[in-house]
Amino acid sequence: MTVYFVASEAFPFVKTGGLADVAGSLPRYLQKSGVNISVILPCYAQIDQKRFELDNTGLEVAVRPGDPETCFRVLSCRYREIRFYFLHNESLFFREEIYGDYADNGLRFGLFSHAAIMLAEKIGKPDIWHLNDWHTALIPYLLIKKYGHDSKTVLTIHNLGYQGVFSKKIVDELGLLWEDFTLDCMEFYGRINFLKTGIAMADRITTVSPTYAEEMQTEALGANLNGHISAHAHKLTGILNGLDSEEWNPESDSHLDSHFGLDTYENKKLIKKNIILELGLKNPEKPLFVFIGRFVSQKGIAFITETFKLLQQIGFNMAIIGEGAFRYRDFFAKLLTTYENVYVYLGYEESLSRKLYAASDFLLMPSLYEPCGLNQIIAMRYGSVPIVRKTGGLNDTVADFEAIDQEFSGPRGLGIVFEGLEVDSFLVAVMRALMLYGMKDEFDRVVKFNMTREFSWQDSAKKYISEYNHLKG
Ligand code: ADP
Helix, strand or coil: CEEEEECCCECCCECCCHHHHHHHHHHHHHHHCCCEEEEEEECCCCCCCCCCCCEEEEEEEEECCCCCCEEEEEEEEEECCEEEEEEECHHHHCCCCCCCCCCCHHHHHHHHHHHHHHHHHHHCCCCEEEEECHHHCCHHHHHHHHHCCCCEEEEEECCCCCCCEECCCHHHHCCCCHHHCCCCCCEECCEEEHHHHHHHHCCEEEECCHHHHHHCCCCCCCCCCHHHHHHCHHHEEECCCCECCCCCCCCCCCCCCCCCCCCCCHHHHHHHHHHHHHCCCCCCCCCEEEEECCECHHHCHHHHHHHHHHHHCCCCEEEEEECECHHHHHHHHHHHHHCCCEEEEECCCHHHHHHHHHHCCEEEECCCCCCCCCHHHHHHHCCCEEEEECCHHHHHHEEEHHHCCCCCCCCCEEEEEECCCCHHHHHHHHHHHHHHHHCHHHHHHHHHHHHCCCCECHHHHHHHHHHHHHHHC
16 A cells, blocks of 8 residues: 655654654554555755755656746655655745745645645555645645545644635635635635645544544634534544654663663663753752743643742742743743743754753643643653643543552553643642652652553554555455
């Protein structure tokens, strides 16, 4: 079976969040199970062509949905057994940011979607197209309505908060059909919605956790698409993301100066001590809390900003690393200059993030919603106890630590779990974390329990393959 996996980012080439982790690892697990898979990405300026030895295939695709023709050169490389194709057009994808707030984002990813199909016309059509998020969600529509291909399609929704909504003038620019600018296909409050179109046209829809598959059908978390999703619920499945256990391994992570596993767990304490010194924090015996992620309201950052003064009184170290909304960057930048027990790094920094997973005692992840979330899974693997709100993938991967002696089903570890939206619930969770930290034996037991949990892709890859098989008939 041949599958083309099309995404807007993939680790290690280019990454802003969890989608890149998935696109950089799931294909390898699918291939190991016998699927012949290639990954198609835009070629951004941020991709290090030398380091990854991208070759020019000599192929070119010319897309002419509207009037001017847009050409893409096709670059390619093999990375860890997988064939990657990069569609190269400088004026569309050589920008300061990979997504950014660019007025032509709809056109950029719409043309990329056309080009991916044109590439298939040159190198061979797959049995299945596996598409990811709004950036590639027009492909099911284009395959049927513009190109007349009969390949099957699976669309994975990694985050319903981002739908690709643009002015309807793009209908002409992308050569779409006005007859499909309807309420049950493209139209969304007078504009075009790429993700909505993909949901209408894909043969199967998956999302990244079973709980989120339910939540996205509710008014509270359905981001105005709950009705549309419910109408297509017969095509929808929630498949939990896995973790690339070779890439994320505290026993061998190349970003760490020293390593640890269950038998060498004491090294984790050493790593913590070193990082506390390195970052200019004090008192390594105090618990180290970290926040690693995008500064967007989805991540529940307001829980931290609103309670910070109170939290200050309880004595701990905190390291925050992330980038995003100005109001949060500004808040954290001020903390850095005000408090000596707070370290803040504004930006994306892979190496530091891994050191913080390894060094920390607790990961703060109080998300308002979380389709799957990888941070909490990485944290558990690296011996950091996640403090999570009970939602989406956090609900499917983290059980409250008080359940340690109960029977476990599925790939869950332990953390501090809270419900509700009141800051008090978050404060109680932090207090419970401190209490756990004070009970050294119990704390170590929770950490070690988490480090033995299996969060690998194996089971989830099987579920994707059964989706593919079902479609292939
Ligand atoms: P999302 O995709 O919503 O951003 P996930 O939890 O699914 O969240 O995945 C986040 C991924 O991005 C994790 O691998 C996390 O370690 C990484 N990450 C997020 N922010 C940063 C940052 N500032 N520096 C380094 N890694 C980051």
